Amino acid sequence: MQNKKQFNFVKHFKxxxxxxxxxxxxxxxLTIIFGVELDINFKGxxxxxxxxxxxxxVAEAQGxxxxxxxxxxxxxxxxxxxxxxxxxxxxxxxxxxxxxxxxEEITAALKEKYPDQAVALLDSNSVSxxxxxxxxxxxxxxxxxxxxxxxxxxxxxxxxIGGVSAGVTALVALVFDIITAFFSCVVFRLQIDTxxxxxxxxxxxxxxxxxxxxxxxxxxxxxxxxxLSTEELVNTSVNQVKARTINTAVMxxxxxxxxxxxxxxxGLTTLRSFAIPMAVGIVSGCYSTLCLSAPLWVRWRNYSDPxxxxxAAKA
Amino acid sequence: MKTKKTGKPVFFIVAILxxxxxxxxxxxxxxxxxDNRIVYTKGAxxxxxxIDISGGVEAVFSPxxxxxxxxxxxxxxxxxxxxxxxxxxxxTDSEVYTDxxxxxxxxxxxxxxxESEFDPAAAVQELGETALLTFCEGTTQDKVILQGAQDxxxxxxxxxENGQYIVQLExxxxxxxxxxxxTARLQKQTISIWMDDTMISAPTVNEVITGGTASITGMxxxxxxxxxxxxINAGSLPFALTVDDSKLQIISPTLGSNALNIMVIAxxxxxGIICILMILKYRLPGVVAxxxxxxxxxxxxxxxSGFFPNIPSFTLTIPGIAGIILxxxxxxxxxxxxxxxxxxxxxxxxxxxxxxxAGYQNSFTSVLDGNVTVVIVSLVLMGAFGTPDxxxxxxxxxxxxxxxxxxxxxxxxxxxxxxxxxxxxxxxGVTASRLMLKSISRFKVFRKPWLYGGAKHAE
Numbered sequence: 224m225q226n227k228k229q230f231n232f233v234k235h236f237k238x239x240x241x242x243x244x245x246x247x248x249x250x251x252x253l254t255i256i257f258g259v260e261l262d263i264n265f266k267g268x269x270x271x272x273x274x275x276x277x278x279x280x281v282a283e284a285q286g287x288x289x290x291x292x293x294x295x296x297x298x299x300x301x302x303x304x305x306x307x308x309x310x311x312x313x314x315x316x317x318x319x320x321x322x323x324x325x326x327e328e329i330t331a332a333l334k335e336k337y338p339d340q341a342v343a344l345l346d347s348n349s350v351s352x353x354x355x356x357x358x359x360x361x362x363x364x365x366x367x368x369x370x371x372x373x374x375x376x377x378x379x380x381x382x383x384i385g386g387v388s389a390g391v392t393a394l395v396a397l398v399f400d401i402i403t404a405f406f407s408c409v410v411f412r413l414q415i416d417t418x419x420x421x422x423x424x425x426x427x428x429x430x431x432x433x434x435x436x437x438x439x440x441x442x443x444x445x446x447x448x449x450x451l452s453t454e455e456l457v458n459t460s461v462n463q464v465k466a467r468t469i470n471t472a473v474m475x476x477x478x479x480x481x482x483x484x485x486x487x488x489x490g491l492t493t494l495r496s497f498a499i500p501m502a503v504g505i506v507s508g509c510y511s512t513l514c515l516s517a518p519l520w521v522r523w524r525n526y527s528d529p530x531x532x533x534x535a536a537k538a
Numbered sequence: 539m540k541t542k543k544t545g546k547p548v549f550f551i552v553a554i555l556x557x558x559x560x561x562x563x564x565x566x567x568x569x570x571x572x573d574n575r576i577v578y579t580k581g582a583x584x585x586x587x588x589i590d591i592s593g594g595v596e597a598v599f600s601p602x603x604x605x606x607x608x609x610x611x612x613x614x615x616x617x618x619x620x621x622x623x624x625x626x627x628x629x630t631d632s633e634v635y636t637d638x639x640x641x642x643x644x645x646x647x648x649x650x651x652x653e654s655e656f657d658p659a660a661a662v663q664e665l666g667e668t669a670l671l672t673f674c675e676g677t678t679q680d681k682v683i684l685q686g687a688q689d690x691x692x693x694x695x696x697x698x699e700n701g702q703y704i705v706q707l708e709x710x711x712x713x714x715x716x717x718x719x720x721t722a723r724l725q726k727q728t729i730s731i732w733m734d735d736t737m738i739s740a741p742t743v744n745e746v747i748t749g750g751t752a753s754i755t756g757m758x759x760x761x762x763x764x765x766x767x768x769x770i771n772a773g774s775l776p777f778a779l780t781v782d783d784s785k786l787q788i789i790s791p792t793l794g795s796n797a798l799n800i801m802v803i804a805x806x807x808x809x810g811i812i813c814i815l816m817i818l819k820y821r822l823p824g825v826v827a828x829x830x831x832x833x834x835x836x837x838x839x840x841x842x843s844g845f846f847p848n849i850p851s852f853t854l855t856i857p858g859i860a861g862i863i864l865x866x867x868x869x870x871x872x873x874x875x876x877x878x879x880x881x882x883x884x885x886x887x888x889x890x891x892x893x894x895x896a897g898y899q900n901s902f903t904s905v906l907d908g909n910v911t912v913v914i915v916s917l918v919l920m921g922a923f924g925t926p927d928x929x930x931x932x933x934x935x936x937x938x939x940x941x942x943x944x945x946x947x948x949x950x951x952x953x954x955x956x957x958x959x960x961x962x963x964x965x966x967g968v969t970a971s972r973l974m975l976k977s978i979s980r981f982k983v984f985r986k987p988w989l990y991g992g993a994k995h996a997e
Contacts, residue, residue, distance in 0.1 A: 270635070270644070281790075300790035301596060310787060312596075346785075348644060350635035362949075365922035369915045376914060380907055417948045421857030424952055425864045428915060432868060432908035436875065439904035467878045471871045474815055478808035479863075485804035489796070497856055501863075 229462045233454045236518035243399060243515060250406035257409050260295060261316065262416040263350070268316040271326060272346040275309055279337055282490075288313060291332040292325055295414060310345060362420065366427070370394055373431060377438070384442050388523045393434040396516035400430045400507045407503035413496040422497060426504035429475070433468060433512040440464050441517070453524045457517050465513065472509035476502055548977035552970050556833035563840040580843045586648060588631035588855030589789060591798050594648035596787040597662040599779035601641055608641050612776040616643055620665055622772040630951040631855040643779060646789060648853055662786065666779035669769050672732045673717070673752070675724060677740055679732055683720045684752075686774045689713030693770035695763035696753075703757035705767045714750035722746045733766070734778075801859075809835070812870060820877040822989040826974045827873030830966040834869045837962035838862050838955060858951040861916075865959020868909060872967035876901040877991065884992030890979055893990065898972045905968060909960050916960070919953035 232239075263270075285298040296315040302308060313329060326347060333342045374390030381389045401423050408415060440460040444451065451459065483498045566581020586592075599620075601608055613636045624632045624647060632647040645665060671690060675681035684690065691708040698704045709717055720729070721743050730740040731754055739754050757763040791797050812831070816824035839845075842852045852858070880897030888896060921933060978984055 301787040302790070312787075312789075348635070348637045348642065349639060350637050350644065361922060365918050368922075369918040372914045372918065373911045376911060377907075418856050418860075420949060421860040421952050424915070424919065424949070424956075425860045428864045428912045428956065429867060431911045431915070432871060435908045435911060436871075436904045439907055443900070443903075463882070464878075467871075467874050470819065470878075471867070471874050474812050474870055474874075475867045477815070478812055478866075481808040481811055482801075482804040485807055486800050489800045489803075494801075494856075497860070501860075 229458055230465075231458055232461045232514060233458050233518045233521050235514070236522070239510075239514035239518065243511075246403060246406070250402065250409070253406065254409045257412065259409060260412070260414045262414040263297065263314045263316050265415065266316045267351040268314060268349075269325070270346075270348045270350055271313045271329060271344060272348075273311045273313070273330075273333060273342050274345045275311060275337065275340040275342045277337075277340045279309075279311065279340055281311070284311060284333065284336070287332050287336045288329050291328050311342075369427075370397075377435070381438055381442055384438065384445055385524060385527075388520060388527070389438045392516045392520040392523060393431060393438070395519060396434050396508075396511040397427055397430040399511045399515060400426050400504050403507040404500040404504040407500045408496070411495070411499050413499065416496060418497045419500065422500045422504065425501060426508060429505060430508045430511065433471075433508050434516050436467065437461060437464055437512060437517050438520075453521050457521045461513055461517050468509055468512060472505055476505045479505065543980065544973060544976035546977060546980050549974045552974050552977075553829055556829055556836070556966070556970065559840065560832050560836035563836040563843070563845055566843075566845070580845050582839050582843055585839070585843045586629070586853045587798060588853055588858075589633070589646055589648045589791070590631075590856060591791055591801070591854075592648055593789050593791040594646055595662065596644065596646045596789050597665075597781045598785040599643040599645065599666050599781055602778045602780055608777060610638055613638055613641065613643070615773075616775050616777070616779065619669075619773045619775050620645060623665055623669075623769070625950070626768040626772055629853050630858070630954075631853045631948060662781050666775075666781055668734050668775045668778045669772065670734055670774040671770050673720075674730050674732060675720070676728055677730050677737065679730075679735075683729065684709070684713050684717060689716060690770065693767040695757075695760065695767045698753065698755065702755060703760055703763040705754040705757065705763050705770070707752045707754070707770070709750045709752065711750075714748070717750075717752060718746060718748040733769070738766075816870070816873065816877075820874070820881075820991055822978065822984060823873070823877040823880060823971075823975055823991070826971050826978065827870070827877065827967075829974065830873065830971040831866065831869050833966040833970060834959065834962045835862070835866060837966065838865065838959050841958040842955065852951065852954065854955075855948055855951060857948040858955045861952040861955030862959055864912070865956055865963060868912060868960060869963045869967040871908070872901075872905045872963060873971055875904055876971065881991035884987055884990065890985060890987060890990065890992075891976075893987075893992070894975055894979055898975075902968070909963060913957060913960055916953040916956040919949055920957065923949040923953070 279300075281298050281300050285296060288296050288298065292315065294315060296313055299312045299314075301310045301312060311333075315325065326344070330342070330344055374387060374394070377390035377393065378386030380386065404422060404426055407413075408419060413419075437460060440463055441456060444456055444460050444463075448456070448459075479498055479502045482494065483502070486494045486498075562579055562581070564582045566584060567579045568581075617634050617636050620643060621632065621634050624630075624634075624645075629647050632645065634646075635644040636642070637644065645662070670686050671684075672679065672682050672686070673684035673689075675683060689710055690713055691710045693705050693707050696704055696706045724743045725746075726742060726744075728740050728742055730737050732738065739756050741755065754766065757766065809831075813824075813828035816827050818824070820827065841849050842854055842858070844852075876898055879901045880893050883893035883896045883900075979990075
């Protein structure tokens with residue numbers, strides 16, 4: 224079965240894991256340097272409402288305020304029901320000690336930038352996080368529960384090839400993909416908001432599906448060619464599904480990239496925090512499936528099978 | 539392998555059904571009588587979009603009573619109940635802030651789709667209601683028998699033996715004994731049932747009720763019964779909240795006013811690119827895959843807009859769109875896996891019919907397993923972040939009750955759109971694709987292995 228044209232993924236596992244380690248190390252260092260920005264929904268903060276007349280460009284106002292405060296803020300526009308009064312709502316993550324000073328700075332900056340628009344502070348609310356503290360605990364628990372159920376399902380469906388090991392190595396790839404997507408937020412200075420949770424979950428779905436397609440092929444080849452060694456079996460299978468994995472990744476990546484390009488073209492920058500980690504996650508998913516989870520599974524199998532272990536030691 | 543052949547017309551039937559569904563799901567079916575729009579089926583324009591996409595309403599709620607008596611716990615409870623009420627109305631996108639210093643609750647939620655006469659004041663007023671259900675002696679609220687969550691376990695809408703819509707109540711242990719005592723004492727007298735200050739029913743006691751159940755009759759229709767049951771289940775606010783009308787705001791979309799148009803354009807271009815790539819790469823299976831993908835998207839849209847009368851409409855937000863994108867990705871993948879398999883079968887020297895049959899057969903298990911794992915994930919999410927009395931939430935309640943209930947509509951909507959997307963993936967990506975390809979392959983013009991990814995000069 225093994226032929227020259229096949230790429231030996233199992234053999235190159237060492238290189239793949241070095242790449243993985245490097246990404247991890249660089250990512251952690253960058254996270255420490257840049258820090259993580261959580262949005263107001265997660266941390267609570269302050270909301271200032273300003274009334275104004277005439278026209279104010281929301282994106283421009285946001286830029287002005289961010290320059291003064293050296294921190295990211297969210298600015299939205301609203302109007303009273305009757306429609307004759309216009310407001311800007313500025314939300315920022317801040318504790319109460321910061322907000323009094325921030326308020327003065329924002330007010331001054333807006334008045335200076337828009338002298339003719341009669342900017343006036345209407346209201347100030349210090350708000351607690353909309354997403355309760357229990358949210359993170361529950362999210363993590365939900366993900367763990369879902370993972371256990373997935374391992375259980377994979378364990379039953381793939382029992383012929385040692386289901387639990389397959390399930391666990393699938394999760395290793397998954398964790399890698401989520402971490403990579405998280406690093407992309409750090410690198411691109413994107414705020415972590417509820418959209419990021421959606422991205423994490425999307426990547427979770429893609430990554431699991433990717434890995435399962437490979438295990439499905441391993442399961443099938445195990446039945447067709449029982450004599451193959453674990454390594455040959457995995458290499459053959461990975462090479463067979465390689466075209467599919469890459470094609471799917473290319474198409475989904477292009478679709479997400481299109482969304483980014485089109486929305487940036489029209490000046491819609493708010494989709495970035497959603498689309499960039501998603502695109503990174505898709506690339507990472509393709510890599511981790513081919514180069515990490517399946518080769519890792521070979522190691523696990525060889526390790527847990529003493530007969531093969533002896534053989535591997537001899538070789 | 540001798541299987542029953544798929545008839546030639548099947549391709550056209552399936553394709554036409556998909557195109558029809560697509561047209562209806564996107565454009566709906568409506569008619570104008572003068573200025574009145576009569577909607578027969580809802581289209582994509584009836585989707586309720588999230589605040590980020592279409593803007594919405596912001597309201598500041600202040601308590602009626604003295605603020606000093608309100609604790610932080612009361613504020614947290616108020617926030618949770620308002621969130622539950624929003625999700626009960628399928629408004630899965632909302633921001634509910636609490637300002638503990640001023641004892642205010644700030645609520646932002648999106649516009650109702652397509653409603654030009656939407657009255658924000660009325661919608662908001664409902665959110666601030668205490669919604670305290672009480673059972674009282676006689677027709678005044680002086681002597682309370684049963685009250686709120688301490689006596690009433692849960693409510694559900696139902697139909698009684700006469701075919702009338704009712705709300706059935708299950709009482710708590712304390713409620714059961716109080717109700718048994720009261721019904722024994724008040725034979726042939728009136729017990730009135732109140733929602734806040736409104737009497738909704740005043741039945742006469744005919745028997746002693748010891749079973750721990752009670753029912754509210756006189757509901758006009760299923761919707762009214764459902765609404766009342768939801769309201770009771772969501773719980774009552776620890777204090778009434780009123781809205782300062784002068785602070786009621788209309789929020790412009792945070793993504794910008796033309797965000798929706800841009801996203802529709804971006805989505806259409808992305809979809810077009812996927813179709814072109816699939817057709818270039820996989821030829822005939824690519825064409826078939828494009829049609830079935832269209833069907834999958836249409837199906838998802840239909841389940842969100844309220845196209846199907848029994849599936850209520852749903853607020854679509856960025857996470858919801860993420861769920862659709864993931865399911866489309868899964869759909870693309872299912873089609874690619876099958877197309878690659880067909881190609882492989884050709885390489886093994888099979889005939890057209892053999893290759894198509896074997897290709898779909900071999901790809902099925904991986905598509906199945908991939909999709910089932912994603913379904914598991916989506917169900918857990920819906921259970922963890924949906925309303926506590928939805929069916930899925932009940933399955934997971936033994937474990938999830940360990941955590942403080944946090945309803946996060948956005949995550950719930952991700953689970954929802956993902957689940958329906960995957961279901962449509964089975965209908966479209968697996969079944970419809972196979973039927974169409976098998977059927978179209980019977981036409982003489984299409985009997986060339988090249989069209990399926992086989993060698994150009996074979997046969």
